[in-house]
Amino acid sequence: MEDKFVVSPSPHLRTQESVNTIMRDVVIALVPPTIAGVIFFGWWGLALVIIGMISAMVTESIILRKSLAPKAIVGDWSAAVTGMLVALIFPPISPWWVVAIGSFVAITIGKLFFGGIGYNIFNPALVGRMILFVSWPVFLTTWSEPVGTHDAITGATPLDGAEATYTELFIGNVSGSLGETSVLAILIGGIYLLAKGHIDWRVPVGYLGAMALYTLIAGEDPIFHLLSGGAVFAAFFMATCMVTSPFTRSGKLIFGIGCGVLTALFRVNGAAPEGVTYAILIMNAVVPFINNYTRPKIYGEVSK
Amino acid sequence: MVIEPSSFKGGINPGHYKISAQKPITKASAPEKVYIPLQQHIGAPCTPLVEKGEEVKLGQKIGEGQGFVSAPVHATVSGKVIDITDYTHPLGTEVPTIIIENDGQDELHPDIKGNGELEDLSVDDLKNIIKEAGIVGMGGATFPTHVKLSPPDDKPIDTIIINGAECEPFLTSDHRTMVEHAEELVYGTKAIMKTVNCHNAYIGIEANKPDAIEKINELVKDDKNIEVAKLEVKYPQGAEKQLIETVTDRQVPSGGLPMDVGCIVSNTGTCVAIAKAIREGVPLYERVVTITGSGVEEPQNLLVRIGTLASEVIKECGGMTDNTKKVIMGGPMMGMSQPTTHFPVIKGTSGILLLTDKEVELPEEGPCISCGRCIDGCPISLLPNRIAEYSDHERYEDAEEYNALDCIECGCCTFICPAKRFLLHHIRLAKNQIMARRREEQK
Numbered sequence: 001m002e003d004k005f006v007v008s009p010s011p012h013l014r015t016q017e018s019v020n021t022i023m024r025d026v027v028i029a030l031v032p033p034t035i036a037g038v039i040f041f042g043w044w045g046l047a048l049v050i051i052g053m054i055s056a057m058v059t060e061s062i063i064l065r066k067s068l069a070p071k072a073i074v075g076d077w078s079a080a081v082t083g084m085l086v087a088l089i090f091p092p093i094s095p096w097w098v099v100a101i102g103s104f105v106a107i108t109i110g111k112l113f114f115g116g117i118g119y120n121i122f123n124p125a126l127v128g129r130m131i132l133f134v135s136w137p138v139f140l141t142t143w144s145e146p147v148g149t150h151d152a153i154t155g156a157t158p159l160d161g162a163e164a165t166y167t168e169l170f171i172g173n174v175s176g177s178l179g180e181t182s183v184l185a186i187l188i189g190g191i192y193l194l195a196k197g198h199i200d201w202r203v204p205v206g207y208l209g210a211m212a213l214y215t216l217i218a219g220e221d222p223i224f225h226l227l228s229g230g231a232v233f234a235a236f237f238m239a240t241c242m243v244t245s246p247f248t249r250s251g252k253l254i255f256g257i258g259c260g261v262l263t264a265l266f267r268v269n270g271a272a273p274e275g276v277t278y279a280i281l282i283m284n285a286v287v288p289f290i291n292n293y294t295r296p297k298i299y300g301e302v303s304k
Numbered sequence: 305m306v307i308e309p310s311s312f313k314g315g316i317n318p319g320h321y322k323i324s325a326q327k328p329i330t331k332a333s334a335p336e337k338v339y340i341p342l343q344q345h346i347g348a349p350c351t352p353l354v355e356k357g358e359e360v361k362l363g364q365k366i367g368e369g370q371g372f373v374s375a376p377v378h379a380t381v382s383g384k385v386i387d388i389t390d391y392t393h394p395l396g397t398e399v400p401t402i403i404i405e406n407d408g409q410d411e412l413h414p415d416i417k418g419n420g421e422l423e424d425l426s427v428d429d430l431k432n433i434i435k436e437a438g439i440v441g442m443g444g445a446t447f448p449t450h451v452k453l454s455p456p457d458d459k460p461i462d463t464i465i466i467n468g469a470e471c472e473p474f475l476t477s478d479h480r481t482m483v484e485h486a487e488e489l490v491y492g493t494k495a496i497m498k499t500v501n502c503h504n505a506y507i508g509i510e511a512n513k514p515d516a517i518e519k520i521n522e523l524v525k526d527d528k529n530i531e532v533a534k535l536e537v538k539y540p541q542g543a544e545k546q547l548i549e550t551v552t553d554r555q556v557p558s559g560g561l562p563m564d565v566g567c568i569v570s571n572t573g574t575c576v577a578i579a580k581a582i583r584e585g586v587p588l589y590e591r592v593v594t595i596t597g598s599g600v601e602e603p604q605n606l607l608v609r610i611g612t613l614a615s616e617v618i619k620e621c622g623g624m625t626d627n628t629k630k631v632i633m634g635g636p637m638m639g640m641s642q643p644t645t646h647f648p649v650i651k652g653t654s655g656i657l658l659l660t661d662k663e664v665e666l667p668e669e670g671p672c673i674s675c676g677r678c679i680d681g682c683p684i685s686l687l688p689n690r691i692a693e694y695s696d697h698e699r700y701e702d703a704e705e706y707n708a709l710d711c712i713e714c715g716c717c718t719f720i721c722p723a724k725r726f727l728l729h730h731i732r733l734a735k736n737q738i739m740a741r742r743r744e745e746q747k
Contacts, residue, residue: 005628005629005630005631005641005642005643005644005645006629006630006641006664006666007641007642007643008630008641008664008666009641009726009728009729009732010632010636010637010638010639010640010641010713010715010728011636011637011638011715011718011719011728012630012632012636012637012639012641012657012659012663012664013318013319013473013636013637013719014667014718014719014724015316015318015719015720015721015722017720017722018667018722018723018724019670019673019722019723021722022673022675022722076670115671116671117670117671117673118670118671118672118673118674118723119671198675200676242673242674242675242676243673243674244674245674246674246676247674247675247676247679247687247689248676248679248687249676249679249680252676295687295706296679296685296687297685298558298684298685298686298707298710299313299545299549299555299558299683299684299685299710300545300555300556300557300558300559300560300684300710301557301558301707
């Protein structure tokens with residue numbers, strides 16, 4: 001018998017999990033907020049999510065893989081996640097081209113300019129939202145009442161002063177971004193990601209805990225702050241982004257707390273309506289420092 | 305008594321592939337020729353005691369160790385020495401090897417006889433018996449056992465741990481040894497305890513081997529000095545330092561040895577070999593090997609003569625399947641893949657694993673997505689992603705600063721990486737470079 005065997009270094013066994021399967025799970029986790037968005041804001045919401053995804057995926061496919069073959073467009077699913085996130089953090093009555101450009105900007109400036117997946121410092125979807133916010137602020141602050149249609153009447157979100165009960169806020173039957181209003185739907189997706197081990201509880205717990213504490217100390221209603229705006233969505237889907245958050249466990253907690261404190265700070269002490277966006281982008285910038293200062297104590301390390 | 309200590313930090317769950325767990329150990333037929341490498345231990349190779357053309361008997365000492373950290377080798381069949389030459393060694397080098405043609409008589413060397421009762425033997429007797437029997441750590445590290453059992457006076461040993469974790473997927477040789485040779489295992493444990501004057505021993509077994517736990521507990525339940533530790537099923541539960549941490553809650557200091565925290569860890573096969581060496585006087589000339597994987601027709605646990613070629617052992621299991629693409633000595637996590645099947649079974653061969661084409665596809669390495677799974681999985685709490693990155697950029701001093709040398713090469717990081725990075729490979733490279741520089745500096 002002729003011996004022709006593959007020789008390679010150990011380990012010879014690998015987990016089935018890959019970047020693709022993780023990203024696909026994130027897409028799955030984003031389905032409940034998408035459904036909630038459709039229920040509360042109509043079918044246009046679904047159209048926006050699809051537009052966001054297509055724009056992100058096609059952009060990445062052309063720039064990165066120079067191909068429009070179906071496989072190249074799907075890629076590793078990470079562009080699909082970015083596209084979904086962009087659509088879900090935009091107002092549900094955004095024009096289609098605003099979301100399309102948002103996704104395009106997220107992928108190009110937020111991700112590929114830095115070197116693609118793994119190398120980007122800032123959360124791409126938030127980069128997209130921030131750049132669009134400074135470019136066309138009107139489109140990003142025009143909110144519709146729930147159960148409206150594409151041309152529904154506009155109204156204020158609870159954070160801008162609209163009245164809403166805790167239950168309404170929890171279910172999501174209020175004005176706000178497409179995927180951010182239903183805390184219930186977000187929690188379903190978030191728990192799925194926690195159960196799959198794709199996100200670490202330290203980030204959302206640190207984020208929301210710090211936010212609650214800060215608003216409480218500041219004399220405001222912490223439950224209202226947690227339930228309104230994009231905090232819960234950000235805590236589960238934005239701050240937990242693997243690439244742009246710390247990789248150490250204690251680092252993740254510090255990062256979450258930092259995001260929560262900054263979000264609360266902007267809401268309570270500032271006037272910026274984009275508190276969540278700025279909070280996370282600022283914390284993204286300090287991730288390398290957090291990583292360096294949270295090296296775990298190694299096994300058998302003798303304290304010096 | 306069975307204790308259930310909580311496990312160490314980190315680790316992974318690579319899955320359960322113990323397809324040969326219920327296969328009793330069967331004796332493999334002795335091959336026509338055995339290839340006995342003169343180096344089957346960490347340390348300097350042996351010098352041959354026989355010459356080409358000489359007749360040898362089963363169990364006869366044919367290679368003598370040089371220096372203290374060495375172990376002799378013995379004839380594993382009776383017959384004629386037909387050559388002493390360099391031959392392929394499973395650890396990837398050519399090693400001087402004694403080739404013996406089997407005469408089929410299995411005539412035992414006349415010097416081989418029992419050494420009497422454990423109570424009557426002195427510590428020096430025991431060390432000498434173990435040394436002369438050529439016993440080394442059979443878990444794979446092949447460190448000479450008599451050296452391990454001779455700790456310096458300033459390092460008193462208060463805990464013996466018998467390593468029956470067998471956390472490597474696929475391998476079942478330790479499992480079967482514990483079930484079928486429980487009595488000898490306990491005897492060997494007592495011999496080790498006596499040799500190092502220690503009155504406290506644990507036999508650590510993963511919870512997925514309930515038959516072994518029951519069997520051994522039955523034997524030690526009235527002995528207040530020996531306890532069975534039921535271990536969480538987790539890889540690398542059987543790594544020496546992780547096992548010590550689980551059982552005793554002590555951490556071996558970085559760069560240190562188990563004896564620095566008063567422990568000695570011994571493999572189950574080694575214990576049984578010690579028992580046989582004391583009672584029957586037989587040297588280590590055969591061992592239990594698991595031949596397994598989807599690339600072999602009939603997975604088995606075989607009692608194999610040292611020096612039998614892997615190809616012969618595989619034939620004994622019905623041969624390999626047509627699509628076999630990888631041959632590994634050892635388990636899938638830490639075993640060495642082999643270019644051929646013409647390597648001999650040595651004292652440290654716990655398994656021969658055959659994988660098929662579907663299982664050996666090399667994944668394409670993607671960029672790190674900083675998920676931190678490698679960090680959570682690392683039983684040493686290193687930052688494998690960082691060390692590998694520094695290694696990639698030839699920043700070996702930074703890799704050293706990040707404790708690259710503490711890596712135990714368990715492979716958890718590489719197993720768990722969703723970006724399919726060859727983390728351990730990069731870390732090994734860094735370790736080699738750091739060691740090379742240290743040697744350079746010492747000159």
